[in-house]
Amino acid sequence: MFKTLANAWKVEDLRKKLLVTLFVILLYRIGTAIVVPFVNANEVAEYVATQSNGIFGLLNTLSGSGLANASLFALGVSPYITASIVIQLLTVAIPSLERLAKQGEEGKQKITVITRYITVAISLITAFGYYMFISSDAVNAVVFDDWYVAVVMIACYCAGASLVMWLGEKINEHGIGNGISIILFANIVSRFIVIVQDYISKIQTIATSGDWTYSVPSAIVLLFTTIGMLALIYFVIYFSDSERRIPVQYAKKVVGRKMYGGRNTNLPIKLNMAGVMPVIFANAILSLPGMIFSFITTEYDSYAQYKSLYDALGIPEPEYENFSSSLDSFFSNTTSWFFILMTFILILAFAYFYISISFNPTEVAGNLQQNGGSIPGIRPGKPTATFIKKVLSKVTFMGALALSVVAIVPTIVFLFLNLLGDWTGLYGLMGTYSMIGEFVNSGTSVIIVVGVVLETIRDLEAQMTMRHYKGFLD
Secondary structure: OHHHHHHHHHOHHHHHHHHHHHHHHHHHHHHOOOEOOOEOHHHHHHHHHHOOOEHHHHHHHHOOOHHHHOEOOOOOOHHHHHHHHHHHHHHHHOHHHHHHHOOOHHHHHHHHHHHHHHHHHHHHHHHHHHHHHHOOOOOOOEOOOOHHHHHHHHHHHHHHHHHHHHHHHHHHHHOOOOHHHHHHHHHHHHOHHHHHHHHHHHHHHHHHOOOHHHHHHHHHHHHHHHHHHHHHHHHHHHHHHOEEEEEEEEOOEEEOOEEEOOOEEEEEEEOOOOOOHHHHHHHHHHHHHHHHHHHHOOOOOHHHHOHHHHHHHOOOOOOOOOHHHHHHHHHHEOOOHHHHHHHHHHHHHHHHHHHHHHOOHHHHHHHHHHOOEEOOOOOOOHHHHHHHHHHHHHHHHHHHHHHHHHHHHHHHHHHHHHHHHHHHOOOHHHHHHHHOOOOOOHHHHHHHHHHHHHHHHHHHHHHHHHHOOOOOOO
8 A cells, every 4th residue: 555655656647646536635635623703612622522422422433523623614525425315316316417427528527517506505404403412401502593594504504515516526626536435434534633632541541540340351452453444454455456247258359360369358346336425325315314303402491491381280290391392302213223224224225226227237238249248158148248247246246245244243242241230230341441432433444445445556556557658550
């Protein structure tokens, strides 16, 4: 990886693209530190810190702490990702958009414009919800409660989300590509310092603690956590580089006095062809209900509000809680079995969906037939397309299964340690993970970071190969 970056830096064109990408990341990180007017960022940070294992912990990680800082880029890339999901679903459902997508570069530009408008609309709605959230009684972070304050804050957050979309597009146009993925990568890596500080602090706490019921279990769990994270990274790298190779033979043909073809090659189908997109899409969809109900939830204190009426009628205090609060707790809990199951299902579904719109077995089979290629034992044409589709379905399932397992395993381990700590009474089992709030979302973070690094390195290698290719004239 470092050798590839060093070689890319030596190429003037690639060096400019790397510098543009780094400059855009720097601008984005500056935006995550700019606090919007009329907001007490400390109140938001304290509330998000108490929800580190919930949906706000995940959103804060994906926004690079922008959510907790109540900064200009608090909404992060979520509106753009949601708009991309919407436009891809509409492209499959609406024939006119499907025809537009097949019109080449011009059609892609029109779809990009539509995606921008949808991003602005979603960011406007999300910005309003975020304002309602930070101005609620649970957070109470808005300094002045007035209509013009709401207008200014909503406009700032909407503009921030639009600016993030623009920065991602600039990385695609003038940088090394994968703009939104690069921004997500920068967000997750930016929290690495916080994780290291928590890790060092935990080691110091374990070393100075005189209570063996805390220090011994914590040390054991911390050791296995470190080993588990390294194993997780290795596994993600392993299955990201794995592929299924379909053998292809090219028939011999004589042109003039020369013979062409007659060689054997293969058609590689990567195990993780969809990359990190299924994980990003799944988390974007799962975060929406929790965000919506968190934004609209109000404090339920009926007894205090209607105490005199209850006393006069002799009615006891209601013991049920607000319906929106119940839904908020249900959808915002990233350690619930419902969230784990939906993560597993959505990653599988989006993996199949993303590959279905990015890889066409019929087109691949047609290209093989036109170039005189065939799969041994399979007739050219439709049988070849059917065979490739069958292999692709199996490979996609295994790749999506691997992504799903990596995404949910840390959360399952967290739940297991929670139960084990309650059963044994060794509070050090949970003490370790309470210090590392990122652990629950570490599977998703590892997939995104490793996936983006591998995709970026492959793109750089491909561009260097194109620039150093020696043709028949050399």
